[in-house]
Amino acid sequence: MYVYEVLMTLLLIALGLALLYAILKPLGDGLFNTSAWVAKILAPADIEQTETTKLLSKFGQAALKEGWLSNIPFITGILFWCSIILSFFYHWWAAIAMYFVAIVLSLLTKLFWGRSASFYLSLIEHKMLNRAADNKRYNDTERLEAAESYCKDLQRIILLYEGSGLRPPTPKQLKDIPSGDVSYWLDAHTRLSNLRDQA
Secondary structure (H helix, E strand, C coil): CHHHHHHHHHHHHHHHHHHHHHHHHHHHHHHHHHHHHHHHHHCCCCCCCCCCHHHHHHHHHHHCCCCCCHHHHHHHHHHHHHHHHHHHCCHHHHHHHHHHHHHHHHHHHHHCCCHHHHHHHHHHHHHHHHHHHHHHHCCHHHHHHHHHHHHHHHHHHHHCCCCCCCCCCCHHHHHHHCCCCHHHHHHHHHHHHHHHHCC
């Protein structure tokens, strides 16, 4: 009887972790997708897409998400796998069931709680402003200039996309967005809505 209670407790903890994973998933994906998108649209437009430019884009994305923002996608992955592992202690089929429960819950939360690109851009800009203030306090002029430059770029993007309600592009959609074109995502959706209105 005692073993059964422990296993049920583990299963309930696993369910709680899956629920926490589902709650954090929209934030993690939104931050990841937004930072990848911003890094790509801030890259020079005239450079050829090579492995080096992809690597530079990754560095730009990492610079945008430095600090606690970069931990959110990592934490969601840990929560997901911990819920499956704890479910496995209950029974082998519980791990499979928990996998599907976590996926379905995360899809539902992304559908209903997913935010616009402006929300994630504001979070990234706020973190960048804090980083600029820290760099100013420590007299780190190179990083201060880089942070202030990012802040100006982010403010320009926020002003352009504010009120549009557009969600950040997924990694698949990001492949179609050209480097250096800040307004492409907005223009593409405007054209699409105009086509729908004409139909």
